[in-house]
Amino acid sequence: MDGMYDVVVLGLGPGGEDVAGRLAEAGLNVAGVEAGLIGGECAYWGCVPSKMMVRAAGLLAEARRVPGMAGAVRVSPKWAPVVDRISGEATDGWSDDAKVEQFESRGVHLVRGRGRITGPREVTVDGRVLRARRGIVLATGTSPAVPPIDGLEGTPYWTNRDAVAAPHAPESLIVLGGGAVGCELAQVFARFGTRVSVVEAADRLLAQEEPEAGVLLARVFAGEGLETHVGVAAERVRHDGDGFTLTLEDGRALRAARLLVATGRRTDLAAIGAGDAGLDESARFVSVDGRMRAADGVWAVGDVTGRGAYTHVAVYQGRIAARDILGEGGPPADYRAVPRVTFTDPEVASVGLTEREAREAGLDVRVGFASVSESARGWIHGAGHEGFVKLVEDARRGVLVGATSAGPAGGEVLGALVVAVQNEIPTTRLRHMMYAYPTFHRAIEDALETLDGQT
Numbered sequence: 001m002d003g004m005y006d007v008v009v010l011g012l013g014p015g016g017e018d019v020a021g022r023l024a025e026a027g028l029n030v031a032g033v034e035a036g037l038i039g040g041e042c043a044y045w046g047c048v049p050s051k052m053m054v055r056a057a058g059l060l061a062e063a064r065r066v067p068g069m070a071g072a073v074r075v076s077p078k079w080a081p082v083v084d085r086i087s088g089e090a091t092d093g094w095s096d097d098a099k100v101e102q103f104e105s106r107g108v109h110l111v112r113g114r115g116r117i118t119g120p121r122e123v124t125v126d127g128r129v130l131r132a133r134r135g136i137v138l139a140t141g142t143s144p145a146v147p148p149i150d151g152l153e154g155t156p157y158w159t160n161r162d163a164v165a166a167p168h169a170p171e172s173l174i175v176l177g178g179g180a181v182g183c184e185l186a187q188v189f190a191r192f193g194t195r196v197s198v199v200e201a202a203d204r205l206l207a208q209e210e211p212e213a214g215v216l217l218a219r220v221f222a223g224e225g226l227e228t229h230v231g232v233a234a235e236r237v238r239h240d241g242d243g244f245t246l247t248l249e250d251g252r253a254l255r256a257a258r259l260l261v262a263t264g265r266r267t268d269l270a271a272i273g274a275g276d277a278g279l280d281e282s283a284r285f286v287s288v289d290g291r292m293r294a295a296d297g298v299w300a301v302g303d304v305t306g307r308g309a310y311t312h313v314a315v316y317q318g319r320i321a322a323r324d325i326l327g328e329g330g331p332p333a334d335y336r337a338v339p340r341v342t343f344t345d346p347e348v349a350s351v352g353l354t355e356r357e358a359r360e361a362g363l364d365v366r367v368g369f370a371s372v373s374e375s376a377r378g379w380i381h382g383a384g385h386e387g388f389v390k391l392v393e394d395a396r397r398g399v400l401v402g403a404t405s406a407g408p409a410g411g412e413v414l415g416a417l418v419v420a421v422q423n424e425i426p427t428t429r430l431r432h433m434m435y436a437y438p439t440f441h442r443a444i445e446d447a448l449e450t451l452d453g454q455t
């Protein structure tokens with residue numbers, strides 16, 4: 001049955017779910033279209049299940065740190081409780097039945113199926129035409145980008161979806177891609193006894209972060225028995241009954257029972273009919289202005305906008321889009337202080353610009369650095385204390401434009417740095433305040449003291 005609505009939201013991951021709910025609660029007649037599960041990648045195959053895996057693996061790592069610090073403990077990893085938590089608590093067996101009621105109770109009309117824009121302010125789902133008086137919100141997210149490596153297509157390689165639903169930790173695993181997905185999952189499986197090799201084409205792990213972060217992580221991975229191959233591309237993949245052989249461009253061959261492809265994400269704007277909404281469907285992402293407007297009667301939020309593939313970005317943008325659609329005004333989107341946390345151990349957390357990005361932007365850059373393991377808290381903490389705080393200052397203005405906090409609770413320490421970068425708090429003011437002793441965040445104070453020329 002066709003329908004007329006105020007707004008049609010296409011895709012109900014964290015971004016779309018949030019916009020649709022807000023608009024419906026404000027009294028608009030809203031249709032939310034979802035091809036998969038309400039909650040999207042984050043709830044079922046991304047953030048939530050992967051962080052449950054990280055938590056379980058972290059417990060094993062902490063137990064292994066007991067000798068030399070607190071006695072003895074025998075660690076016998078078991079994957080079954082992880083499977084139970086993910087399929088039970090996190091994903092309800094990959095069913096959103098329980099969520100539907102909660103979602104519809106906000107007043108949104110749920111339309112199941114794959115939608116496509118078929119004209120201005122018009123979406124078609126399985127032959128059913130949905131028209132939108134005010135417009136359409138695109139929130140269709142991304143899917144794994146699989147590189148065109150000889151022999152890869154057609155093999156039973158894993159993506160993040162298979163990894164979070166794995167019934168067992170495999171005996172061995174090659175992880176292709178050393179970004180956030182690859183690093184988090186590589187460490188998880190290794191801690192459960194899987195023999196893991198990570199292959200990263202760039203010259204370091206977490207290539208988009210400060211170089212010190214990738215170097216630190218490679219060192220920690222080596223200490224935990226993971227093999228890391230950086231600066232080398234994969235040339236060929238073969239799969240036989242027993243597993244995968246990945247041949248690197250330098251001729252070395254890696255062999256493992258499983259292969260996880262974690263080489264980034266992609267959109268398919270042609271598949272959602274973006275051209276029919278006046279958008280460039282050959283583009284990688286939907287480009288939006290500060291109010292999330294992409295074209296007349298079209299807004300876009302979340303991963304599909306390419307402004308940082310994080311749930312908090314999707315929800316932040318969703319709030320701005322909802323305000324704009326409701327004519328409520330408010331500040332436009334501001335991406336100076338997008339926080340990023342890779343939940344490895346140590347956590348690698350960052351905000352704003354890296355040193356290199358700041359220099360490329362032509363800023364007069366000063367850098368501050370402090371080692372967490374050499375801080376009072378790091379020394380007290382002992383095993384598992386690796387980390388650092390790095391500050392990137394725009395010296396002319398005397399404010400931080402970027403920062404990285406790697407270490408135990410690196411993501412929590414980041415909070416203070418996000419406030420500093422977002423609000424351009426002068427570094428002189430940051431230096432003349434107190435940092436509780438002996439916290440991990442005190443390393444911020446140590447790093448501030450190393451900013452050249454500070455008084």
Ligand SMILES: Cc1cc2nc3c(=O)[nH]c(=O)nc-3n(C[C@H](O)[C@H](O)[C@H](O)COP(=O)(O)OP(=O)(O)OC[C@H]3O[C@@H](n4cnc5c(N)ncnc54)[C@H](O)[C@@H]3O)c2cc1C
Binds near residue numbers: 036046142310311
């Ligand atoms: C393994 C992993 C771990 C992650 N961990 C974190 C983390 O710890 N913290 C963090 O902030 N981010 C994390 N992310 C990123 C996070 O999952 C995404 O940034 C977030 O899900 C983006 O939300 P979204 O609403 O833009 O899109 P998505 O969550 O991708 O949702 C899009 C929805 O649109 C639907 N859809 C697509 N096309 C159509 C169509 N044509 N018709 C109808 N429906 C459609 C899809 O089925 C999907 O449900 C992780 C990602 C991965 C893969």
Ligand SMILES: NC(=O)c1ccc[n+]([C@@H]2O[C@H](COP(=O)([O-])OP(=O)(O)OC[C@H]3O[C@@H](n4cnc5c(N)ncnc54)[C@H](O)[C@@H]3O)[C@@H](O)[C@H]2O)c1
Binds near residue numbers: 181206264
């Ligand atoms: N904790 C978090 O917030 C979290 C966790 C996971 C994912 N995410 C989000 O999801 C996005 C996607 O994560 P991702 O790790 O898939 O992508 P990514 O872009 O972060 O990393 C992909 C890596 O794969 C490498 N690569 C690409 N092609 C390759 C090839 N052929 N061989 C070897 N290496 C190759 C790239 O150089 C890059 O370092 C991230 O950008 C992040 O925004 C966030």
